């Protein structure tokens with residue numbers, strides 16, 4: 181455990197993708213999908229990563245699950261089993277153990293389960309590739325997990341194929357697969373966004389309940405603020421590869437500082453129709469982060485930006501009091 | 512080690528292997544139900560079954576019914592008939608060939624040969640194309656470039672012409688022909704088809720989930736990638752059988768194969784003795800073998816077409 185008790189430390193993380201005009205042409209530029217971001221996820225707490233489509237949420241999640249290697253920066257995991265590790269440096273056996281500690285749940289439950297394998301095969305897979313236990317133990321563990329995620333009676337699900345299950349049931353299978361190895365940290369990439377509204381709540385409830393029971397922290401990726409509010413202790417708002425604001429969930433919702441966050445939060449429908457919505461403006465559409473100019477990423481869409489914002493580099497993410505951080509010169 | 516709570520809520524009532532067996536038969540029945548809806552496939556399958564029975568019949572007939580001295584497809588000779596080739600009769604249902612051998616016996620013997628040739632070639636091609644397609648798609652890079660350029664070259668080759676040229680260098684028997692034909696198909700167009708399918712499977716999140724679980728490259732290739740390629744590979748096997756049987760016939764016709772007897776050799780024998788266009792009374796020399804080649808080729812092709820219908824809509828719907 182490091183001094184501030186964080187499970188995950190991310191420092192200066194960057195991921196760029198080369199863009200080329202054609203197959204044989206040379207590189208035209210780079211998409212700065214994740215652009216120098218730093219944050220911590222304290223042990224036993226979940227961080228919500230919120231932002232528009234294409235802002236780099238999934239890329240961040242995959243970097244944290246080491247499904248991609250970063251262009252620059254460091255990710256540290258402070259794990260009770262493994263000690264403090266730098267994700268970029270683990271190899272071989274250590275990487276394999278890491279796979280037990282960090283898991284990922286994908287957005288699309290129709291694509292994240294192999295259509296030719298039974299539910300049992302899918303949930304047992306992590307145990308088998310990890311060489312955990314003997315067959316009967318693994319069987320028992322799979323049954324236990326299916327029951328944990330609410331697929332009961334487990335025996336009736338074990339040997340079904342994904343196409344025989346509903347979207348919600350599939351996502352529960354994916355949750356079981358992620359949790360079967362007892363991870364400490366799970367990246368959940370919009371796990372409910374493809375599900376019917378009616379079953380979302382159930383899956384969300386299950387996930388937050390399991391986080392408590394199994395002592396798991398999530399990086400919970402979503403573009404839905406209400407979901408982040410329900411699931412997470414803290415929220416980080418991303419815009420074009422940058423974290424523009426981060427803080428405690430309730431504090432963020434009550435008191436958003438960054439112009440982008442204010443716009444984003446005011447766009448959330450308010451349940452009570454008589455309550456006035458404080459519509460805060462935003463202009464233009466989201467641009468692709470291909471070699472962005474050296475100024476505030478949000479400048480082109482910001483209504484309060486001025487010459488100073490134009491002339492200076494992207495503002496640093498600074499503490500604006502009580503751990504509420506924002507990256508804006510005007511706050 | 513997994514910690515297992517002592518309260519195991521569910522007891523499996525059946526051993527796992529029995530459940531798996533049941534699943535397998537269930538998916539087989541399911542696929543059969545789909546296949547049945549395509550008459551073309553049923554006809555093809557029917558023809559294949561008939562050929563299968565013919566192939567089985569030959570050794571039995573040789574052992575219990577036919578006198579080997581007379582009916583052996585290669586060295587048999589009927590001395591009781593004065594002039595060969597003789598037309599169909601009660602002793603020789605399809606007559607005899609210019610060398611006095613029984614045509615029906617040759618036809619049945621050739622069936623077995625055609626079958627084993629076609630299926631071995633198909634097996635070789637499917638193993639090669641699935642392995643290379645999967646590896647190229649999975650690893651990309653140089654491996655991919657090399658094999659794909661090779662495939663581009665092979666795909667442009669006229670197979671029959673190449674086989675004829677090769678036969679000047681290698682002495683082809685049934686086995687080596689199956690091998691070479693299978694390799695040509697396997698390294699050629701089939702690889703490209705399988706690889707493009709593999710590319711679309713490679714990017715599925717379940718592959719990423721397997722990696723996140725700690726699965727090695729091998730594990731991912733063999734438990735996720737290749738099983739999802741199998742339907743397509745199996746489909747292409749059908750087309751390879753057709754091609755191999757046809758190639759054998761063509762090469763035998765030119766007398767380039769070192770094999771004892773086949774449908775192609777039957778036609779070659781008739782042709783060499785000058786009976787190819789000698790008139791309707793010598794039709795029994797050509798027609799059975801020619802028809803057999805055509806039917807066997809088309810039957811596997813028809814089954815392939817029907818399988819295509821079974822496999823592809825389901826791939827799309829997933």
Ligand SMILES: Nc1ncnc2c1ncn2[C@@H]1O[C@H](COP(=O)(O)OP(=O)(O)OP(=O)(O)O)[C@@H](O)[C@H]1O
Pocket residue numbers: 197198211213231232233234235236237238239240403468469
């Ligand atoms: N493998 C890749 N190669 C090239 N560009 C990529 C790749 N993956 C992501 N990108 C680009 O990086 C940027 C961020 O993508 P990412 O998938 O992380 O966004 P996201 O926030 O998850 O969006 P969404 O809400 O749509 O899932 C996008 O512009 C995307 O086009």
Ligand code: SF4
Pocket residue numbers: 439440476477478479482483484485486489495507508509510511
């Ligand atoms: S720094 Fe300037 S341009 Fe950027 S968000 Fe703040 S006010 Fe707008």
Ligand SMILES: [Mg+2]
Pocket residue numbers: 237238239369
């Ligand atoms: Mg995403």
